[in-house]
Amino acid sequence: MKNLLLFSIAFLCLESYSQKQSFPASTVYSYGIMAGTKNSQDAVTNYQLWKSNFVEKCNNARYRVKFDTPSETVSEGIGYGMLLAVYATDKELFDGFWLYYKDNVNSNGVMNWKINGCSGTHSPNGATDAELDVAFALIVADFQWGSTGSINYKNDAKSLITTIKLHEIEANTFVLKPGDQFGGSQITNPSYFSPAYYRAFGAFTNDVSFWNSVAAKSYTIINNNLTVNNAVGGLVSDWCTAAGTYSSEAGIYKYDGKTYNYDAVRTPWRIAVDYVWYGTADAKTYVKKSSDFVRVNLGGTSNIKDGYSQDGSLVGQWHNATFVGAFACAAMGGDNQIHLNESYTDLKNLNEPNSYFNQTLKTLYTFLLTGNFYLPSNATLSNDNFDIEKSTVTLFPNPSADRITVNAPERSTIYVISASGSIIHQQKSTSETTEINLANQASGVYFVKIANDDFKSITKKVILN
Structure with a gap:
């Protein structure tokens, strides 16, 4: 009886949580194209390699990401790490990164941007890209595991936002x-601009107008920068003013912040997210410019180097994952399937496992390219009068052997339609996530139609194999 009592107490003390999305998720995005050469196992492999090479365990369940100088950690790395861990459903690692972040905040509540190993500030105060990535990762964590355990991801996300x-x-x-x-x-x-996150922040905190304004301002600055400097394609500068001109305060940065270099290179990736999640017209315009620069001006992905002036002239010399992968993400909105396929393969074949920046960004890019960087349903608006045409609708896995999960606004009507046009399944969703069992259906192509009460709808193709 004593042993049974001890077991019962231990069981009740265990943190209980359920996981909504497995890894790999292999989501099919609502917008853009995806590489025919993609394979979610590439996301798994790169994650495992990144984790093995760059993650170190500290005391008290804390984890850190090793920087270029392995004895140091930067807040950017913690942000990247939290994104990767949450999409990889690696809860222990995610929680450890978040605890490390909180251990090293300044008086404003943001992480000091460089830390000596497991503790001790090297360089104080925040870098905003880290905060953006961390806040969004916390939203995904709330979706994945809920917020009733030892960490309230929802409250922490709202507080950081x-x-x-x-x-x-x-x-x-x-x-x-x-x-x-x-x-x-x-x-x-500009490489910090994350308009897709801003839209999610607005929905998550019921502050849509403010965050939509931040997103709109981001595109205004990008377009200003491209216009006033006569830029080719999407080659934004590393640093600029809000008017788009070069900043007199950027003298401490490489090339005075005037080139498309190791800051600006991340811009196509961040803007591509806004396109594949939301179909934003400004995002589409920007990523297509970026993709066309590679496809038309450079003659293909194999000719990419690591740095350009805004007029397209070369300042770099290396062909690496940081640059190739960002342009590959842009190709998701570039309307050229062959170019996207080639870009994905080029990225896959670049092996730089001991380079913090190259391997970390390669892993993040690969997550997006393979459908493993999705918008969680808790970051979308849901109400009785939702506009289905502006809603984010995803379904996964696709292809599927038997079951599909539909992420769509609550109270949608979901139809599954055969290739011959027959409705084989119909139901009204009671939450933003609906699982549909198609195990009794024959292999082939089906269509999933999601409609609102005004009879407006979005239709997605799904393959059963």
């Missing part, structure tokens, strides 16, 4: 500051 709004968005202008202690209209970093 509020902190970003207060300290890393310039007052009255909606310009993203590059840090909590500097920047704004006089100097900003």
